[in-house]
Amino acid sequence: MKKVPLFLLTLFLSQSLLSFAATVDSIDVASTAMNKTYKAAVVLPASYAKSKTAYPVLYLLHGGYGHFRDWLTSTPDKMLVKNLADQFNLIIVMPEGETFGWYLNSPLDKTSQFETYITKEVIDKIDNTYRTVASKKGRVITGLSMGGHGSLYLSTRHPDLFSAAGSMSGALDLSSSNWKIQPDFAKSIKDRFEKILGRDTTTTTVFFDNSVVNMADKMKVNNLPLIIDCGVDDFLIEPNRELHRRLVYNHTPHDYTEHPGAHTWDYWENSLPFHVLFFSKILKSNGVTVP
Secondary structure: OOOOOHHHHHHHHHHHHHHOOOEEEEEEEEEOOOOEEEEEEEEEOHHHHHOOOOEOEEEEEOOOOOOOOHHHHOOOOOOHHHHHHHHHOOEEEEOOOOOOOOOOEOOOOOOOEHHHHHHHHHHHHHHHHOOEOOOHHHEEEEEEOHHHHHHHHHHHHOOOOOOEEEEEOOOOOOOHHHOOOOHHHHHHHHHHHHHHHOOOOOOOOHHHHOOHHHOHHHHHHHOOOEEEEEEOOOOOHHHHHHHHHHHHHOOOOOEEEEEOOOOOHHHHHHHHHHHHHHHHHHHHHOOOOOO
16 A cells, blocks of 8 residues: 655645634625724634524624734634634624724714624624624624723623623723723823713713723613623723622622733633633523534
8 A cells, every 4th residue: 555645644634624624704894884994804613614504693802902803813822713613603703993992982083983883884794794693692792801891881782782791801991090000001091082082070971971880780681691701910800890899789690700810812812712602501592503
């Protein structure tokens, strides 16, 4: 029997593995609300191409000073999101939130309307482009830092769109005075917030009303399954503990965990699989998982 050359065997195995790996689309999502077009990354599990069924969707939000591809390029394991899409048969969508968009509609800047963009324009584009479970039963959302605030903010304000939500190291209070950061960073954050929300003073409620930490009672009414975690050395640990305390006090069921770690990609790489596992149980109970 002839021996197969090693390089041919390696090539065959590589091609075989690639044929069973998740794929990434980069799509344009036009925004009428902001009169511009942004890109989104869409990870399709390998099973998607061979199936005719509808798939549940995880919306995965990036953090401040970041962009839509961060979850694909910044984790130590560059296959993390693809592997999770394959393992749980999920479509994973990573939309653009701009470096400081906060996934809300700015009352001052009409070019920063990311609440409308995500909840209407991105979701519509995804549901009209891919085979999705186009209802809240098949839609979940989470994110890191600014994206953690964004995922809880959007799901709380739009409980008709999502069946569960999460936050990793979320910046859950828009008043940066409650963050453990250096004065120069605090000033930079404050200046950037003022461009989209105005001044944070005792005579305005805009920061209060848009901070997730103040939405605990609405979360109780919505009764969406929630998963929230933060590193014990993270500069945002106190806002996370405060939301947890308020949810405990008003008897809102939620999954809250503090892990070793700080505001780093090593932490989020470890955290994301816990979120996806949590969501998979919700999606299974909704009857929308793909075998």
